[in-house]
Amino acid sequence: MRSLAAGTLALACLPLSADAAVGADYGALDQLAPGVYVQRGADEAPSMANRGAIANLGVLVGRSGVIVVNTGSSAEHGAALLAAVARVTDQPVVLAINTQASPDQVLGNSAFARRGIPVLAHRDTESFMRAHCDSCVADVKSKADTDALEATRVAWPTRLIDGSLTLSAGGRAIRILYYGLTKQPGSVAVFDVESGVLFTGDLASSHVIPQTQLGVLPNWIDALRQMQALSPTMVVPGHGPTGRSALLTSMSDYLQSLVDQTRAAYQRGDGLMETVDHLQLPQFSTWALYEANHRRNVHFTYLQIEEEDFKK
Numbered sequence: 539m540r541s542l543a544a545g546t547l548a549l550a551c552l553p554l555s556a557d558a559a560v561g562a563d564y565g566a567l568d569q570l571a572p573g574v575y576v577q578r579g580a581d582e583a584p585s586m587a588n589r590g591a592i593a594n595l596g597v598l599v600g601r602s603g604v605i606v607v608n609t610g611s612s613a614e615h616g617a618a619l620l621a622a623v624a625r626v627t628d629q630p631v632v633l634a635i636n637t638q639a640s641p642d643q644v645l646g647n648s649a650f651a652r653r654g655i656p657v658l659a660h661r662d663t664e665s666f667m668r669a670h671c672d673s674c675v676a677d678v679k680s681k682a683d684t685d686a687l688e689a690t691r692v693a694w695p696t697r698l699i700d701g702s703l704t705l706s707a708g709g710r711a712i713r714i715l716y717y718g719l720t721k722q723p724g725s726v727a728v729f730d731v732e733s734g735v736l737f738t739g740d741l742a743s744s745h746v747i748p749q750t751q752l753g754v755l756p757n758w759i760d761a762l763r764q765m766q767a768l769s770p771t772m773v774v775p776g777h778g779p780t781g782r783s784a785l786l787t788s789m790s791d792y793l794q795s796l797v798d799q800t801r802a803a804y805q806r807g808d809g810l811m812e813t814v815d816h817l818q819l820p821q822f823s824t825w826a827l828y829e830a831n832h833r834r835n836v837h838f839t840y841l842q843i844e845e846e847d848f849k850k
Contacts, residue, residue, distance in 0.1 A: 562614045562615070562617065562618035562621075563618070564577065564589075564591050564610070564615050564618050564619065564622075565577050565578060565591075566622070567597055567622050567623070567625075567626055570733075570735055570772050570774070570780065571730075571733035571734075571735055571771070571772065572732075572733065573598060573599040573600065573710070573732070573733070574596075574597070574598055574599075574730060574733045574735045574772075575596070575597040575598075575599070575626065576594050576595065576596055576597070576774050576780060577594065577595040577596075577597070577619065577622065578594055578779075578780075579591050579592040579593040579594050579595070579642060579777060580592050581745070581746050581777060581778055581779075581826045582826060582827070583827060583830055584611075584641070584642065589611060589612065589614075589615065590611035590612060590615075590641060590642055590645070591610065591611040591612075591615055591642065592611070592642045592777060593608055593610075593611070593640065593642035593643050593740075593776055593777060594608075594737075594774050594775065594776060594777065594778075594780070595607060595608045595609070595610060595619060595643075596608065596728065596737045596774055597619075597622075597623055597626070598708075598710050598712065598730055599626070599627045599629060599708075599710070600629065600707070600708035600709035600710030601629075601708070601709030601710075602629060602632075602708050602709040603629050603630050603631065603632035603633075603707060603708020603709065603710075604623055604627060604629050604630065604631045604632060604708055605631075605632065605633045605634075605635065605707050605708055605710055605712060606619065606620075606623065606631055606633070606634045606635070606650070607634075607635050607637065607728050607737045607739075607774075608634075608635065608636060608637055608642075608643035608644070608646075608739070609634050609636065609643065609644060609645070609646030609647050609649065609650055609657065610642075610643075610645060610646030610649075611641060611642045611645050611646065612645050612646060613645070613646065613648055613649055613691075615645065615646045615649075616645070616646020616647065616648065616649030616650060617646075617649040619646060619649075620649060620650070620653070629708060630708075631650070631653070631655050632655065632656075632707050632708045633655065633656055633658060633707040633708070634647070634650045634655055634656070634657045634658070635657070635658045635659070635714070635726075635728055636657060636658070636659040636663055636695055637659075637725065637726050637727065637728065637737070637738075637739025637740065637741075637776070638660075638663055638721065638722050638724055638725040638726070638739050638740050639659075639663045639664075639666045639667045639670075639722065639723075639724065640722075640740055640776075643739070643740075643776070644667065647692075647693035647694070647695070648691065648692075648693035650693075651693045651696065656696050656697045657693070657694075657695045657696050657697065658695060658696075658697040658698075658699065658714075659695035659697075659698060659699070659724065659726075660698070660699055660700070660701075660716060660723075660724035660725075660726050661698045661699065661700055661724065662719075662723035662724030663695065663722075663723065663724030663725075663726075664694055664695045664698055664724070665723070665724070666722065666723045666724060667692070667694065667695075668694070699714065699716075701716050702714060702715055702716045703716075704731075710730065710732065711730075711731040711732065712728055712729060712730055712731060713728070713729040713731060714726050714727075714728055714729075715727040715728070715729060715764075715765065717741075717757065717760070717761035717764060718754075718757050718761075719753075719754045719757055720741060720753060720754060720757045720758040720761045721739075721740050721741050721748070721750075721752070721753045721758055722740065722752045722753065723752070725739060725740060725741055726739060727739055727741050727761075727765060729768060729770065733771060733772075734768075734769070734770050734771035734772070735770060735771060735772045735773075735774060736765060736768060736770035736772070736773050736774065736783075737774045738765065738773060738774065738775050738776060738786075739776050740776035740777070741758070741761055741762065741765070741776070742762060742765070742773065742775040742776065742785065742786055742789045743775045743776055743777040743778045743789060744773075744775040744777070744778030744779050744780070744781055744785045744788070744789070745778045745779065745788075745824075745825045745826060746775075746777040746778040746825055746826045746827055747792070747822065747825050747826065747827045747828045747830070747831040747832055747835070748777070748789075748792075748831065748835075749831050749834065749835070750793070750796070750835045750838060750839065751834065751835070751837075751838040755793050755796070755797050755839065755842070756797075758793060759790050759793050759794055759797075762786045762787075762789055762790040762793075763786075763790060765783075765786055766783050766786045766787065766790075769783065770783055773785050773786060775789070778826070792819070792822050792825075795819050795821075795822070796819065796835055796836065796839055797839060797843075799817055799819065800813060800817060800836055800839040800840050800843060801843050803816075803817055803840070804840060804843050804844065804847070810837070810840050810841070810844075813836060813840050814833050814836050814837050814840070815833075817836050818832075819832065
């Protein structure tokens, strides 16, 4: 796995001192609704400066406990997130959820495991982490090598699911939404029933070009439409600003345009590299990471379309 989002997946943490956890600053928890918070990630690629903290993380405070959606980019980040939760509530964290196997979302797992907090994920996410963790360490450190990452080791999810699930934890009811193979094996979203806030994980980003090489784009587009049908009051994407459900449409529009324009190039007889070099989607060119990710997305979309054609 050469790609960061695809392959740098399976670290978590060595013990940190209390001083290290308290001293780390990964941003405030911003309140979106009663008991619902988000810690915003940087809208950029992982780097030394941002310490790999590029994903939006969620916190749901219930009557008797707290659910955390994704655990952060390192052991230090996970511990700092727990410290941030303690500043907004006295309730204990009773559950963490990995929405998929991405480094910015799962590397904080051991900070939770060390406190005996169960980490829930789809079974395919856990399998994907186990299959790729050996190659992920060097990849992550080549882009965002910090002392926090140096102290980071694998901690696997401890509660595995096989599909969509409705559950209550800490007095808060949530729906975990699984749509099959979409962005990546095991990708899920989390819908908070009480507030109507939807945490999409990497199934959606807002004004940030995703990496699509592991995705099945028709399934992914359909999942975005199904999530929009939930009429969420607020959407927290995996990356980029929070917003209304229109951001799901924008994400779907990018993926659909990527498929349609790449297929048109393939059907014209344009070669792979010709398509990669020339296919542009100017309506999305102002999104963050367009230069970094769009060419790669065209490359892998072309290969998928070519493979489909060969199977006919």
